[in-house]
Amino acid sequence: xxxxxxxxxxxxxxxxxxxxxxxxxxxxxxxxxxxxxxxxxxxxxxxxxxxxxxxxxxxxxxxxxxxxxxxxxxxxxxxxxxxxxxxxxxxxxxxxxxxxxxxxxxxxxxxxxxxxxxxxxxxxxxxxxxxxxxxxxxxxxxxxxxxxxxxxxxxxxxxxxxxxxxxxxxxxxxxxxxxxxxxxxxxxxxxxxxxxxxxxxxxxxxxxxxxxxxxxxxxxxxxxxxxxxxxxxxxxxxxxxxxxxxxxxxxxxxxxxxxxxxxxxxxxxxxxxxxxxxxxxxxxxxxxxxxxxxxxxxxxxxxxxxxxxxxxxxxxxxxxxxxxxxxxxxxxxxxxxxxxxxxxxxxxxxxxxxxxxxxxxxxxxxxxxxxxxxxxxxxxxxxxxxxxxxxxxxxxxxxxxxxxxxxxxxxxxxxxxxxxxxxxxxxxxxxxxxxxxxxxxxxxxxxxxxxxxxxxxxxxxxxxxxxxxxxxxxxxxxxxxxxxxxxxxxxxxxxxxxxxxxxxxxxxxxxxxxxxxxxxxxxxxxxxxxxxxxxxxxxxxxxxxxxxxxxxxxxxxxxxxxxxxxxxxxxxxxxxxxxxxxxxxxxxxxxxxxxxxxxxxxxxxxxxxxxxxxxxxxxxxxxxxxxxxxxxxxxxxxxxxxxxxxxxxxxxxxxxxxxxxxxxxxxxxxxxxxxxxxxxxxxxxxxxxxxxxxxxxxxxxxxxxxxxxxxxxxxxxxxxxxxxxxxxxxxxxxxxxxxxxxxxxxxxxxxx
Amino acid sequence: xxxxxxxxxxxxxxxxxxxxxxxxxxxxxxxxxxxxxxxxxxxxxxxxxxxxxxxxxxxxxxxxxxxxxxxxxxxxxxxxxxxxxxxxxxxxxxxxxxxxxxxxxxxxxxxxxxxxxxxxxxxxxxxxxxxxxxxxxxxxxxxxxxxxxxxxxxxxxxx
Numbered sequence: 001x002x003x004x005x006x007x008x009x010x011x012x013x014x015x016x017x018x019x020x021x022x023x024x025x026x027x028x029x030x031x032x033x034x035x036x037x038x039x040x041x042x043x044x045x046x047x048x049x050x051x052x053x054x055x056x057x058x059x060x061x062x063x064x065x066x067x068x069x070x071x072x073x074x075x076x077x078x079x080x081x082x083x084x085x086x087x088x089x090x091x092x093x094x095x096x097x098x099x100x101x102x103x104x105x106x107x108x109x110x111x112x113x114x115x116x117x118x119x120x121x122x123x124x125x126x127x128x129x130x131x132x133x134x135x136x137x138x139x140x141x142x143x144x145x146x147x148x149x150x151x152x153x154x155x156x157x158x159x160x161x162x163x164x165x166x167x168x169x170x171x172x173x174x175x176x177x178x179x180x181x182x183x184x185x186x187x188x189x190x191x192x193x194x195x196x197x198x199x200x201x202x203x204x205x206x207x208x209x210x211x212x213x214x215x216x217x218x219x220x221x222x223x224x225x226x227x228x229x230x231x232x233x234x235x236x237x238x239x240x241x242x243x244x245x246x247x248x249x250x251x252x253x254x255x256x257x258x259x260x261x262x263x264x265x266x267x268x269x270x271x272x273x274x275x276x277x278x279x280x281x282x283x284x285x286x287x288x289x290x291x292x293x294x295x296x297x298x299x300x301x302x303x304x305x306x307x308x309x310x311x312x313x314x315x316x317x318x319x320x321x322x323x324x325x326x327x328x329x330x331x332x333x334x335x336x337x338x339x340x341x342x343x344x345x346x347x348x349x350x351x352x353x354x355x356x357x358x359x360x361x362x363x364x365x366x367x368x369x370x371x372x373x374x375x376x377x378x379x380x381x382x383x384x385x386x387x388x389x390x391x392x393x394x395x396x397x398x399x400x401x402x403x404x405x406x407x408x409x410x411x412x413x414x415x416x417x418x419x420x421x422x423x424x425x426x427x428x429x430x431x432x433x434x435x436x437x438x439x440x441x442x443x444x445x446x447x448x449x450x451x452x453x454x455x456x457x458x459x460x461x462x463x464x465x466x467x468x469x470x471x472x473x474x475x476x477x478x479x480x481x482x483x484x485x486x487x488x489x490x491x492x493x494x495x496x497x498x499x500x501x502x503x504x505x506x507x508x509x510x511x512x513x514x515x516x517x518x519x520x521x522x523x524x525x526x527x528x529x530x531x532x533x534x535x536x537x538x539x540x541x542x543x544x545x546x547x548x549x550x551x552x553x554x555x556x557x558x559x560x561x562x563x564x565x566x567x568x569x570x571x572x573x574x575x576x577x578x579x580x581x582x583x584x585x586x587x588x589x590x591x592x593x594x595x596x597x598x599x600x601x602x603x604x605x606x607x608x609x610x611x612x613x614x615x616x617x618x619x620x621x622x623x624x625x626x627x628x629x630x631x632x633x634x635x636x637x638x639x640x641x642x643x644x645x646x647x648x649x650x651x652x653x654x655x656x657x658x659x660x661x662x663x664x665x666x667x668x669x670x671x672x673x674x675x676x677x678x679x680x681x682x683x684x685x686x687x688x689x690x691x692x693x694x695x696x697x698x699x700x701x702x703x704x705x706x707x708x709x710x711x712x713x714x715x716x717x718x719x720x721x722x723x724x725x726x727x728x729x730x731x732x733x734x735x736x737x738x739x740x741x742x743x744x745x746x747x748x749x750x751x752x
Numbered sequence: 753x754x755x756x757x758x759x760x761x762x763x764x765x766x767x768x769x770x771x772x773x774x775x776x777x778x779x780x781x782x783x784x785x786x787x788x789x790x791x792x793x794x795x796x797x798x799x800x801x802x803x804x805x806x807x808x809x810x811x812x813x814x815x816x817x818x819x820x821x822x823x824x825x826x827x828x829x830x831x832x833x834x835x836x837x838x839x840x841x842x843x844x845x846x847x848x849x850x851x852x853x854x855x856x857x858x859x860x861x862x863x864x865x866x867x868x869x870x871x872x873x874x875x876x877x878x879x880x881x882x883x884x885x886x887x888x889x890x891x892x893x894x895x896x897x898x899x900x901x902x903x904x905x906x907x908x909x910x911x
Contacts, residue, residue, distance in 0.1 A: 021853035024788015259854025653891030
């Protein structure tokens, strides 16, 4: 791909939604109130695993102000699949997760919902809903789930396996994936050094600051409005319709501003309950989760157990690798173990490998997507093993990775050959960075780790409307989590040659925007951006037609050049027409111009990242502090570099939190004991240093500007980078996260 | 029975009714329609509900609405003057110090309380002052830079 010249892309304009967000005017999920609105509250199971014998709502219904109470009996359990991108979402599980029918499968599982005229009345009534439970033993780890005789969560669970395996009766294994290449035994036999370790990571949460929130209203004609904070308004519409047996054509979903998601605001938890309550009461119903509910009842990511075995030659080249991945799914199938398996060896060219990955149900909340789902834990395992080999062989951590790094034409472990990818460029950038060039300070450990993420394509639409003043509006349907509206406006400005301030980007409701898949998979800037670019080019083509009309020539005699239409023939004396000049004559040349495009790119360009972490450990307390951190990543093309850096810095800090402190702490009964921000300790400003973000740009040929996704891969390397840094700071290899002070101190005192 | 509260809100006299056990956060959002102040946790741990009470930064989810009787409350809606953004607001925009933006009002209010007492803070002082505000998107890098930038701008304007 030849070097492109950009005018707007690559600059750093003020985001268009910025002023609303720094003045408090931007409306998030909980900010909408409607006249006559009721407040909905969910009644949740106090047990991690229990059969529901009966539910008595009579006392709760007697509370003044209570207008309706629903249980699983009021919502049909549906058994349908919702088409979604390349896969399908099983709504039976989502439906049972919405309201437990026969069994509560985790502490916090919804069993009923109350609507009342005040939040206080709804909460008071919720406490009076009387549920008769038969307690069952909770299954709280993959080890227990796989033991013979362990309690079975779902009697009808069948292992979905690729390649297929024979079903052997009741199981907690929901899925199995196997990947292999070459001759593993021969590979290990040829190795000079073999390292084998078992790693464990805890349940951890996305930790978005805005709790889930929505308002639902049922109009007199049966049409339903839902206002909600979601990563996928079309998904909310279609899933709600399917789960409640309603016509999606009668549901309009308006996404609010979204206060973070990281994958956790893809599932539907509250909206169908609010709709049922609104239908029963004929009043609008608002539902907002408390932080406690967000921890207990929305989807965190999997706790994992990962065994890795790596064999290498003395020069550091990896000749064989095997891994077994066990990921907790929570109460229903669907952990990202398969993605973990596909990502784990993706950065390295390994001739002989075998991976098996298991999706295991346990009595914890159903996991949701969390930023590069499944990849960070797998990266912890492989990156720690590589670090150990490098240390033993006395090799430089960057060099051993360069020795094994994949490049264009190598096969990905999940099948296809890579196109142009930036992993080697990323590693070279690490080598050249000030951080890597600076000697490690005394008492500090330095760790390096890398990461891979696929990035997603999927369906997106965009509409670009040209104003007669030469300004433009762009409409898409993807909630803007991290600055995608600004990026889209920049693309319109780039294509039309108008100032970015003259472009107005909007995220519209499901009746207004063309169908667009969820804001996820690092796909918005890439795929929806591609639709925006094509819609802008559609406008350009129409502008050529109007210029031709003004000049009285055919369209073929015009061409587009740097924000204006020019005559094809150089000798032609006609003066080029700018966008504002043509726009001023829209009415006389045929009316308004609207450009539109829809795309469905099969797959985005994969992203690679490498992070450097310097950590200092207090040997008396086990307290550690990240003292310097650098993130390097191939963005393909950074449309708005500030927001690309922001994704890298944010992903790094989220990963540092995961590595050092964050974990769900469970009692033996399966109750989360730290369901609040005080005890679930996410990084605060004083915990972190500045995070250097170094962007590498190896263009992705499948995108007009070369864009790859950027949002997810930054959370893949930090777990390994922190663990490797800790290992070099202490001389001890750590295999279990988080590296919290008590765990580090215990190891320091043991001395091994 | 509801209580009648007289207070000063964003430099203007204001009155509202609240339940005796209602939080200031709830009164601001539900009685007064000022939804710029956000609820992230309701337990004083995230700082999204930060407001100034007589110039001091407080978590409005931990203050009873009735406590603001006769006192002065400043929310995010009162930080800009007319059509002029506060230097902190300008700096947050320029530095791209927000991604989802839900924590931004709390950060700006808390940072204003810092700059009101210390117009030349070090990076470390900014980091510790803002340690009561959680941001999950940015990693704080650009937030800290924005606060330092705003302070520098305000110093140069005053000089």
